[in-house]
Amino acid sequence: MQRVFPPTAEQMSPEQRRVADEIQRTRGGLSGPLGVWIHNPDMARLIAPVGGYLRSAKLPDRLRELAILVTARFWKSEYEWYSHCKQAAAAGLPQAVIDAIHQGKRPALDGQDAVVFEVATNLHERHEIPDALYKQALATLGQTLLIELVALLGYYTLVSMGLNAFQVGLPPGEPKQFAD
Numbered sequence: 383m384q385r386v387f388p389p390t391a392e393q394m395s396p397e398q399r400r401v402a403d404e405i406q407r408t409r410g411g412l413s414g415p416l417g418v419w420i421h422n423p424d425m426a427r428l429i430a431p432v433g434g435y436l437r438s439a440k441l442p443d444r445l446r447e448l449a450i451l452v453t454a455r456f457w458k459s460e461y462e463w464y465s466h467c468k469q470a471a472a473a474g475l476p477q478a479v480i481d482a483i484h485q486g487k488r489p490a491l492d493g494q495d496a497v498v499f500e501v502a503t504n505l506h507e508r509h510e511i512p513d514a515l516y517k518q519a520l521a522t523l524g525q526t527l528l529i530e531l532v533a534l535l536g537y538y539t540l541v542s543m544g545l546n547a548f549q550v551g552l553p554p555g556e557p558k559q560f561a562d
Contacts (some may be wrong), residue, residue, distance in 0.1 A: 386548040388417030397423045405430045414461055415544045429540070436537055441530050443473035445498045449531060450538050451475075451483050452502035455560075457542035461550045463559040484559075497522045498531060505535055 394402060401423040405416055409430060412420055419426035437446070447470035454462035463484070470480055482489035491499050497519050504511055511519065519528050544550075552559070 384549050384551040386418045386421065386550075388412045388420055394420075395423070401427045408434055414465060414550060415541045418544055418548050418550065432537055433541070436530070436534050439530050441527055441534065442494075444470075444475055445494055445527075445531070446534060447473045448475055448479070448483075448495060448498050449502045449534050451480065452499060453506065453535055453538040453542055455483050455486065456503075456506040457539065457546060458560045459542035459545050460552055460559045461545045462538065462542050464552050464556060467559075494522055501528070501531060502535055505532070506539075 388402075389398060391399065391402075398420055402412060402420050405412060405420070405426065409416060416426065416430060419429060441449075447466055450462070450466045451470050453459075454466060467480055467484070471477060479489040479491065479495075488503075489499070497515075500515055501511055501519050504515060519531075523531065
């Protein structure tokens, strides 16, 4: 059961209202982690724009969504998976790849997709990027995209941990995304 809900407009302090209005203007609402973070408006004001930036930065949509799915799967973040599996398909990630990641399997990938998957998997599972993979990632993505990828993985780890800690629920009628 969800542990923390967004406060209603009547329950919000003036600072929460100001930050909530800003987030709703730039992000469209207080769904997912934003509804939890608004309880600490100073934190929400600082963290929400990072997500907005990473969602529109230089990393191509397909690669971004691939990295987010690997993170959601690693953390078994129900809401994060639900929120991004459709976005990944819309960004051009094949359904077979999405399904393999969901099942915890290594999908058949090549090029940038394979590098992003390997970097994300290694950082989550081994907490490092081995030297050979680092060199490959630099050669394939370049330094700017690799730095952005690592920041994206860190941000969505923050998101996934928060969603799991506060058991942020799926929209009504949506099935669980991962088996227990």
